[in-house]
Amino acid sequence: MPDLRETTPTANPPNSAPVPTNLPARLRPGFGVWVRDLIISLAISAFIIVFIYQPVKVEGTSMMPSLEDQERIFVNKFVYRLEPIERGDIVVFRYPRDPSKSYIKRVVAMAGDHIRIDSGQVYVNDEPIDEYYVPPAYTDTRSYPDSVVPENCYFVLGDHRSMSNDSRDFGPVNESYIYGKAVFGYWPMDKVGRVR
Secondary structure: OOOOOOOOOOOOOOOOOOOOOOOOHHHHHHHHHHHHHHHHHHHHHHHHHHHHHHEEEEOOHHHHHHHOOOEEEEEOOHHHHOOOOOOOOEEEEEEOOOOOOOOEEEEEEHHHHOOOOOOOOEEEOOOOOOOOOOOOHHHOOEEEEEEEEOOOEEEEEEOOOOHHHOHHHHHHEEEHEEEEEEEEEEHHHHEEEEEE
């Protein structure tokens, strides 16, 4: 007949590591995991901000009403490695006359396009373009002579034409100066959403 006497369990099973008893119970196994997760989260956030999305504050009124002064947006810095810049994109670029400054404008003409402006009406390849994003209160009557956008360059304009320093003043922007596309507004709350 088997022996059925009660046995007292040992403090640690034979093949297990001892659990430190001098740490508070809350810090024993979870603290290291929490620190590891925090470091991984910070590394992923830094990667996203440095290489993909950058938060930017709009300064000035040249892109009103699409983007307002002091509005916060995210700029996608990776998108143009996957797809080409298109007419209508709102791009962020280094100002050609002072590359330490950044500007934000809308692309209206691309390399090889004929561009001209007659009393505020923009023509691309001799066709008037419908600029639904420029309300009548934001137009101006400036003209720009017929010209061809050079290779690897883009003609950019601010949506608030009477308040914008853009390609009418400094000429087409070389593609190498463009570093991102405005994609999403996050502040103020009433402007949260995709940038158009």
